[in-house]
Amino acid sequence: MNYAPKISRRSFIVSSAAVGGGLALGLNIPFGASVVRAADGSPELNAWVVIRPDDTVVIRIARSEMGQGSLTGFAQMVAEELECDWAKVTTEYPTPGQNVARKRVWGDFGTGGSRGIRTSHDYVRKGGATARVMLVQAAANEWKVPASECSVAISVITHKPSGRTTSYGKVAEAAAKLEPPKDVALKDPKDWKIIGKPLKRLDTADKLTGKQVFGADLKLPGMLNAAIKDCPVFGGKVQSYDAANASRMPGVKKVVVIDGSAVAVIADTWWHAKTALDAVDIRWDGGANTKVSSASIAEVLKEGLSAKQAFVHNQKGDAKAAIAGAAKRIEAIYAYPFQNHACMEPMNATALYTADRCEVWCPTQNGEAALAATAEASGLPVSKCDVQKVHCGGGFGRRGFTDSVRQAVLIAKQMPGTPVKLLWTREEDMLHGKYHPVMQAKLTGGLDANGNLTGLQIRLSGQSILAAVRPEAMDKGKDPFSFQGFWPAGEHSFEYTIPNVLIDHAMRNTHVPPGFWRGVNINQNAIFLECFMDELAHAAGQDALAFRRKLMAPHPKSLAVLNAVADKGGWGKPAAPGVHRGLAHFRCFGSYVAACAEISVKDGNKVKIHRIVAATDSGYAVNPAQIERQIAGSFVYGLSAVFDQECTVKDGRMEQENFHQYNSMRIAQMPKVESIVMPSGGFWGGVGEPTICVAAPAVLNAFFSATGKRIRSFPLKNHGITMV
């Protein structure tokens, strides 16, 4: 899915400059005398590849690195086709402004929806392949031999008949002047040497020594710092404020109101700004939203579970009739809470505004959206703005939003000519998230006398992300992404074949701003479906694996990941004393994922997760070592959420302000994660998100096996259940 935030008129102008076909991306640069040069004067072979005289290969990365490792994956894809020396590869981010100026030569910068690699593998590999052909041609021209007599490996070109050799750095200048070939063939995946290898990340060294600069670490000459408090009630405003004391505090330069809803202090240091902001006496006007609470929201959602009107997304046969006529009817209601992303690096952005230019430095998952926000907030045309992307200290979906960019620009506008860094406190970050949406679900299933599932009905009731963030992406009022994992077909398809199915969504939006949270709607949907499948198997008196296998028979790729975790997880074989297992499967973001969890439970509520075996089939696996890290890492994010994390609403605002109220898993709670990366080829599925959703239901199903208890509302801490 496209994570571009709400398209303003201005950002529409940015995107409408897009070139047409993906094949042209990165390749439609001028050629001949007008070689495009990198800042250091080295020639571009095309927008993706710059080669320096010392053979260093600079690979341009359009998407953002936030820890997921795709920067390394992109470089692998370009390097594979380029046939360059991996040891001499380095990377850089082009800026969104350069992308606009060059008619979107790098395509989409948006990094979310686990789609970075799967939606650009074709054109970035072509960038590498095209550059390789030009380099070989340049060497052949110099030697006055046919290019077909030349071979290339590890950045060295060899003329086979004469044995002459040269290197990429030596011919790059001449190669850059050649006309790019129109259509180059890409390698057969069986010939890959760099793609598919568990290579180490390219961006580790500076993260070990403190040298890596994150947005929060930026230092610019003459820079001031800002701290901000936005009205804690979403949609509220500043009624009045008294900054008399704050203005006299050390280092304070200015106290400003932003967008009528926030107060910011600008000071020499951030600590001075933050301390002074705490001394500003602010009265908020929360408006009508102050009446909203978690309980009032839950009531609205509860009503939706039986409402007449709902958006239908998956319908087959007559589920209601099948369930009504079933030998056994099973029903369960589940509920999933609001959750904050809580990236380790709080939201921040640095802006420098002058009357004719505005520049922003920020950790962002969507450079082009950040550029659009910069232009809009500064009032300057896009051509007079730019955004320098910096590595993100986590993203998880939060950094696709540009709220802090807008604030930073509006603050910097009050200090023309002086760069200002805006850094949120953790408290601000917790109070002004783009929250995982709330959702309730009523699941009803009908079993025949033989325990076959003849009908399944799922009614979702809760918030739509798209309605708030990208209404133009909705389908006649329906949010298809509310149904991730439940689609009749496509990248989020429902993988159980049941004769009668009805899955619909009673959309119940709240004043709490929702956002894409790693996995998006698969977190709740996988719990709803996979825990309920376990309930149905139990009611049918069948083994949870056998029950699923039967319904999944027409879906071989799903069956394969499920079987893989069952085999490796030891399903059906005796577990260690006190250890119980649970299974889960899902299809999302184009990939097939499954997990088998092993847990033990002490005193009925202390859960030790010993091991999770997880399988993923993402079609191709560009870097299996990084995929394993995404799987294990996503489990930390997902299990923290299901055990400990909830943002509750009181008087229209969130109650949790820091990690003491919003706990996150520690190393002591980390299970052993055994990943099975099993790419079956022929398609490109996502990696960063899919597996997150199977950890929670696998653990919950194991919890039922251990205790006989079904927990259907989250987080588990609300039931006194802790992870030890």
Place this chain on the structure above:
Amino acid sequence: MARLTINGKTHSFDVDPDTPLLWAIREQVGLTGTKYGCGIAQCGACTVHIDGAPVRSCVMTVGAAEGKQITTIEGLAVNGVLSKVQKAWLENDVPQCGYCQSGMIMAVTALLKDKPKPTDADIDAAITNICRCGTFQQVREAIHAAAGA
């Protein structure tokens, strides 16, 4: 005027002695490897060593740190040679986003000084840093690798 000894070098600057050590290190001394994550000693991203012991610098004041030996992430490598923990981190490809890793590496360095061959239980008890990317599996492997080095 506050005087702090950081990574063997003395720095003098004019700051309120109640300023958190974290912010003096980041803003007065200009060493930004030590991170702000929560400000209430929950996450550990700001971990530094005070006289060799791990401390969450967001809740220690400059006044309390005066006269002590402070080591930050920038002080671990000597003449560009990585410490054994940093080397193990590199070899095990540990960081994802990397934001919490300075604090994680400082906490682990202190643990290994105290317990050169830590058991998993030792690691569980001593390493309480939050990592939202979830690098814990690699962190544990790298600790054992560093202990064996």
